[in-house]
Amino acid sequence: MQTGYSATETVDESDKLTGKRGEAVERVAQQIRDAIIAGRFAPGQRLITRELMADLGYGRGTIREALGRLAADGLLDLVPNQGAAVRRFSRQEMQDLFRIRAVLESLAAELAAERINHGDNRRQFQAMLDSVELNEMDSEAGFFGKNLTFHHTILKISGNTELQALLSRMQLPIIMLQVQNAMRTEQFRHSTREHQDIAAAILAGDPERARLSMEAHLRRSGGWVQTLPEKLFSLAR
Known part of the structure; x- marks a missing residue:
């Protein structure tokens, strides 16, 4: 037919x-x-x-x-x-994610410092720093969007697409949404100072200092999670 x-x-x-x-x-x-x-x-x-x-x-x-x-x-x-x-994370899940991020994002910072003078990386990184106004990230206003931009730009200029794919599943935005109401001025200031240290190391092209600064930043953030009230978290899975 x-x-x-x-x-x-x-x-x-x-x-x-x-x-x-x-x-x-x-x-x-x-x-x-x-x-x-x-x-x-x-x-x-x-x-x-x-x-x-x-x-x-x-x-x-x-x-x-x-x-x-x-x-x-x-x-x-x-x-x-x-x-x-x-998704609402349990305390243990959130701490586990910060531990993983400390390893992966410290590598991203190290690679970003190594590659800061490759192509357009320095201009892109400096433009990001200018846009997020790193010196003014000490209050809730705009902090979470700026924080996300900071970490994503480092990941982008690391040039490692496999690392980018792995970290895209760490769900930084919803972690921050879950704990944002618990953040206080001192916490914002801690993060701002640590971001400044990370940025300075990357701009200086110092891979080891960039790696150590990022690792310290995320380990401190993971430790802060341990101090938060139980009501912020889901029951352990």
Whole structure:
């Protein structure tokens, strides 16, 4: 029987539809990810599928697939019979993540210092420092966005894409969202001084000092987590 189109054409059309669905899922996942990072969804908050459908203008299947993708990335928990909720870390999980970050981000800082004079790296790094106004990061206003920009820029100029992929799963934004209300002026000042030390070492092209400064910064932050009240954390998994 003549169908009027070939098997190859059918596969191509199927691939196009699959590609469009994949693009829609990624678009929805990114919108939800951005909303979480911006603090519009709090740690532990349930995400209601029908509300997301109304807000984002996509069908149930696309929304659910996007939520599944974000759960696989560690941003959400999928709770049986309850749906998705923004991940809320236990104290142990958060401390474990800071330990891992201390190792990986100290390597990123070391590589950034080694590569500071490669290509456009120095200009990019200095532009970031100017934009975040490192001397003024001693209060909550804008701190979390600036902190994220600082760490991401170091990772970018490290030039190590595998390291970037590993650290993208450490979920710094939602960790900071979970503990931000517990931060006080002294904590902001500690972080600011440590950021200044890290930046100075990178600009000086001193890999060892950059590595040690970043490691000390993240280990101190991990130690601070130990002092926080239990109500900030989920129960241990």
